[in-house]
Every structure is written in structure tokens, then in C-alpha cells.
Amino acid sequence: MHAVVAIKQVPDTSNVRIDPETGTLIREGVPAIVNPYDIHAVEAAVQLKERLGGGQVTVITMGPPKAAEALLECVEQGADRAILISDRKFGGADTLATSYVLAHTIEAINAELPVDIIFFGKQAIDGDTAQVGPGVATRLNIPLITYAVAIEEFDLAARRAVVHRRVEQGIEVLETTLPVLLTVEKEIAPVRHAPLPRLIAAARYQPETWTATSPVLFDPQQIGLKGSPTVVGKAYTPPPRSGGDVLSVADLGLDAVVARAMAVIGQAHVRDLQPVTGVVS
Amino acid sequence: MTDRLTFDAIVVGAGPAGVAAALTMAHGGLNVIIIERGRFAGAKNLFGGVFYTHALADVLPDYWERKPPFERPVTEQGYWMLSPDSAIRVMHKSERYLKEPADAYTVLRARFDPWFAEQAVAAGALLITRTTVTRLLKDERGRVIGVDTDRPDGCVYAPVVIIAEGVNNLLTQQAGLIASDLPPKYVALAVKEYINLPAKELQTRFGLSGPREGVAIDVFGDVTLGLPGTGFIYTDQSGISIGVGMLLDEFVTHRLRPYEVLERFKNHPVVRPYLEGGEVREYGAHLIPEMGYDRMPKLASDGVMVAGDAAGMVDALHREGTNLAITAGKMAGETALAAHQAGDFSAAFLSRYRRSLEASFVLKDMKQYRRMTDFLESSPQFMGTYVNLLNEAALRYFTAHGIPKRTMEHDILKMVRERRSFTGVAWDMLKLMRAMRG
DSSP, X not given: OEEEEEOOEEEOGGXXXXXXXXXXXXXXXXXXXXXXXXXXXXXHHHHHXXXXXXXXXXXXXXXXXXXXXHHHHHHHHXXXXXXXXXXXXXXXXXXXXHHHHHHHHXXXXXXXXXOOEEEEESOOTTTOOXXXXXXXXXXXXXXXXXXXXXXXXXXXXXXXEEEEEEETTEEEEEEEESSEEEEXXXXXXXXXXXXXXXXXXXXXXXXXXXXXXXXSOOOGGGSTTTTOOOOOOOOOOOOXXXXXXXXXXXXXXXXXHHHHHHHHHHHTTOOSOOOOOOOOO | OTTOEEOSXXXXXXXXXXXXXXXXXXXXXXXXXXXXXXXXXXXXXXXXXXXXXXXHHHHOTTGGGGOOOOOEEOOEEEEEEEOSSOEEEEEEEOGGGGOSSOSEEEEEHHHHHHHHHHHHHHTTOEEEOSOOEEXXXXXXXXXXXXXXESSTTOOEEOSOEEEOOOSSOHHHHHTTSSSSOOOGGGEEEEEEEEEEOOHHHHHHHHTOOSTTOOXXXXXXXXXXXXXXXXXXXXXXXXXXXXXXXXEHHHHHHTXXXXXXXXXXXXXXXXXXXXXXXXXXXXXXXXXXEOOOGGGOOOOEETTEEEOGGGGTOOBGGGTBOHHHHHHHHHHHHHHHXXXXXXXXXXXXXXXXXHHHHHHSHHHHHHHXXXXXXXXXXXXXXXXXXXXXXXXXXXXXHHOOOSOOHHHXXXXXXXXXXXXXXXXHHHHHHHHHHHHHHO
């Protein structure tokens, strides 16, 4: 079994602040972490490998040299190989360019050792687009299952798997052929406390670095700013919401409260609402 | 047990003591692992203060070329003695502070420690973070042979363990080097804020001509409500470290809330203008062991040594600690190297460590000021009465009221007599001299 996990290093958004003047992220002094969903993706891959009694987990990321830290954390969690795709030429990539780079990388990895399953976190907490995983599946022309929460069956010989997927109404159980690409929820696998020998292995591990030209050649038209048609018009901090009115039934009586509420709703141009008067326990 | 994790030495804690030990041993060719519980070296640290370079130069002679993340050289330093509305300020400034590298720098340890740890890693030490050492492993004869951690498969073995775990010295206790937790009488609690200010503004306020000048101020008197303890104000690159340290005991006895003491200090009329408009970026508190020479743990036993805060290596009077820790770490490292050469890790052999420290400033200074904590606690008039007296006297001295000078001098002396008798003053001075001479 060969699993590839694509991860992203993100600023710890519990610490993120926006510069009120420029409207941009203040990145200075903000600790970088592995995108929380991605670390569960790594764990899912490692647990799948353990379940099947062997295999290889390869972790990849595109990012600045500092992103190597994030890869090492994945090695601690049990990844066998880590590749950092890093080159100034990749800078400024949107989800289209990123999905090209990752898909092209996975194709190259697949040529060395065929890939059976690809994991992504469901989305990154800094961009929240949830586009790159599906983009890569489309480029590779393989089945895509988003919001995966469990792998019920995984049969390498029969080239099939059964995966549970979270949807609004509940859980979908899907059967797929391999290779497949999953974007995962945190439930797919709880993150375990990495054993000390893994930490030591990671401290001694040196991730591979792939550039825009070596060991594989990326199409310069499709990477970085050049390959990114997305334009960010403006980023701003919305004004804080003011508190709502509190209408006390005890003071005003039920009818008066309902009437006031209906008047406010009417002003907000909400139509076709009939008041339902009744006792609220 | 065939593939158990074995190193030549284990260091617990990636603070200055631990990293200095690891660096020394790695330079000597030993295979060293440092185990740190924080997310990175320095993560558990709060220190924003004065760092003396002499100890660092001993461990890392080319430290300056390696670009340590210092804040500002200390080119002016001294004392502020606060009464509730005034201050006597005794500052020393000299051109001789302007050399590079300087003797002392202000440092934020959350920046310095990762750099220092990197130097140990570059020398070949293995740094493992986010891992807490939970207990010492001992053989059937009670000799320390390794440590266990909070990680699965978390045991590591080595013939020598250097404990540099900091003020919460649980392992030092487990090693049998110290009997119990420190009593609150001998632990100080420091609360501190880092206040961001643009470098230019900071320089104007403190009268600095540029980034290569900085101020370190120790503050006494009203800052601690006249109780034993000190406040401090240090200039960083573009910010101020400001805080108060007092014995835990005093907070408890006088029912003081640490943050309220600090707020009070920040709002003192003499202090406030320096901070105005600054943005508080960090707030925290940390314990400082002030157990003094007589209550220090045993420094070594079979297969184990202890250095830094865990061993109480702090000279509170001179706000030193980091340099003591680095020197002690280096000496522990050297002792471990010698032990490897001799193949002897017994308590008897490792007692060399203590002898090296005794020959150095570390234990000499600690010995000299062994009575200081007790002295200050038993003589609260130094931080209270005297400081207020001095401020009152200064006010009289510097203002003209149309009163003859002779009358003013009498008034001042009368004030002294009323608040503390002349024999009381003489007695205090004698006690102070004794405490200073050790």
C-alpha cells in the first residue's frame, strides 16, 4: 500500500490578527502549525498502513523552506518519506496553480511507486477554500470522496475501498475503485501521541526538496503567480456586530413582544412570515 | 531490550544550563540528547532581562559571529528608589559600555533560547521537544541510568543524566538530591509584561542615541509596597520588559495579587510616562528559586548532576542567574566528559562538578550572599522606611521654602530619628554589611 498525504503549514489562527490599516494578516510572531485536518489525514494514512500490515506513507507539501518543520511533524506521526516542494517560482499560487503542482508531483511519485490512496485535509484553516484536494483528484482523473470520516474496507487485491462520508443528512457509504483521493474530517483518525523513537527519527530526518525544475519539471506557465488567475479584490475586517435587542415577555407581555419582533423582521424585508402565537415553555 | 534507546548523556531541559551542558558534551564528541517539554526551547520561558555574555563566551567562543538574538547592549544601568509619588534615580552611564560585544545585553529568552539550542544541535546534540521527562530510571543499586518520558516507548538510557529542569525541580527531588518542594519563603514570583513601543519612541524616552544603546533599571521601594523584592525595567529592541519580583511568601502574607502589584508599578507617576501608548504584547509569571547557598540541593549523585534553576543557582541581588546556569551547565558537561574518559559515573567521581563550581564565581557568589534573602525579609525597613526617607529628604533638600538650611538639616535628621532611631540605623547598616560580606 502506498499512501500520499498532501499537507499545508498554516499560521495558528487562534493567534492570527489582522493589521487594521492594511487589512492583511500579521504573520510575524504567529506560530506555524500543520493544518489541523491534515495531521488527521497523516494519521489516517499511517493507521491504514498499520491495518494492512505494511506499506509506505509519503507526505508532500508546497511551501517555503520553513514548511519542512511541518513535514517533520508528519514524520514523527509515522510518515516514511517527506517531500518539500519549494521554489520562489511557486510563490503566489492560488488553488488552481497549487492543485497543478501537487497533481504533477503525485504523478511523479506514482511513477516511482504506484499510489493507491491520496489523503488531503478537508480544507486549510487559513484559506478555507477546500478546493485543492478536489482539484488534484480532477487533474489526476481519479475518484474523489470529500469529508471522509472512516475507511470501512480497503482491499488492495480487488482494487476497491468502502469509505464513509459526512453529509448534512448523515453518513454516506460509498464504494470506490483505487486509487482514490479522500479529503478528510478530523474523525477519520484521532491523532496519537507520537512515540519517542519516532521523534528521534524525525529529528534526524532530512526531507527531500523538489524545485520547479528538479527532479521533475513543472510547466512554468502553470505555477506561481503566472498560473494563478485568482485576484483578491480586497480584504477587510467586517465591523463588529452590535448587540441585539432583548425584549422581555415578563415586562411587555407576549403580544407586544411578538408585534415588535414582527415589525423588525418586516423592516429587514423578510416576507411571508405568519406570527405563530403560542406558549413558549 | 536489544534496541533500547541509548545515548552517552541525557540532558533534561533546553534552557541555558541544559544547552550549555549539551554543547560542551557535543563539542567533546559525546552523543547527547536534550529533552525539552516546551514546543521549542524557550517556550516555557518568560525571562526578559539582562544577559551577561562572559559565561556564553566560555561555552561558545565565537558566539558573536553566530549572531545571537540580543535586544540591546546595556549601556546605562542603575537603580530607581520609589516612594509613592517620587523617585531617587541613581544611574550609571559610561562610554566604556559602548564596546562590542558588550558585557551585558537585554534579552528575551523566548528568542534567545531557540538560538542557543540551535548551536547545540549544530554541534551534534539531538534536541527533542514537546516531551516531558516523567521519571528517572535507576538500576537495582539506585544509580541513575536513564529517564522515562510521557511518550509511548519513551525510555532513554545513558550513563549520565544532567537535570536542568528549571525551578519545578521534581526530578531533582526524585534523584534524592533535595528533600522536598521549596518553601514559599525561598521562591520568588516574578510577573512581567512585554510592552511594544516603536524603537525610535523608546530611544527618545530613555535618552538612547540608537539601537546600540539600552537601559537596565532595578527598582526598589514602593514598587513592592516597601516589601522585600524588586521591580525592573529593561529596554528591548522595540519594547520594554517591565515586571516585579517578590517572594511568594510576601504575596501570601500580605494578600497581594501579583498582577495588581505590577499594575500599581506601571501607574506610578514616575514610571507611567515611559510606557504611555505602548501595547502589551505578553503577560506572564514565573517562579525564581531564591533558596540561597544553604538550601541548594546536592549537586551530584550516581549517574546524575543538576544545574541551573533546579539547583537554585540564582544571585537575586545582582539579578544574575542565566550566567550562573550556563557556567554550571558547562562544568556539568565537562565533568560528564571526564567521567566518560574514566568510565566512572559514580557520585564520588561526579563530585568534581561541585568542586569546579566552588572554584568559580557561581558558588563563591552564592556563598557570599547566603544570608541575603533572610536578611531582607527580616529587615523590611530597607525597602520601605529608608527609601521613603531618602525621597522625603531629597524633596526637602531640593526645594526652597525660605527656611534656613540649618533648620532643614535638623528637620531631615529629626525625620530619620522618628522613623528609625539612630541606633536602629547603625544596627541596620551593620547587618547589611554582614549580609553583603557573607
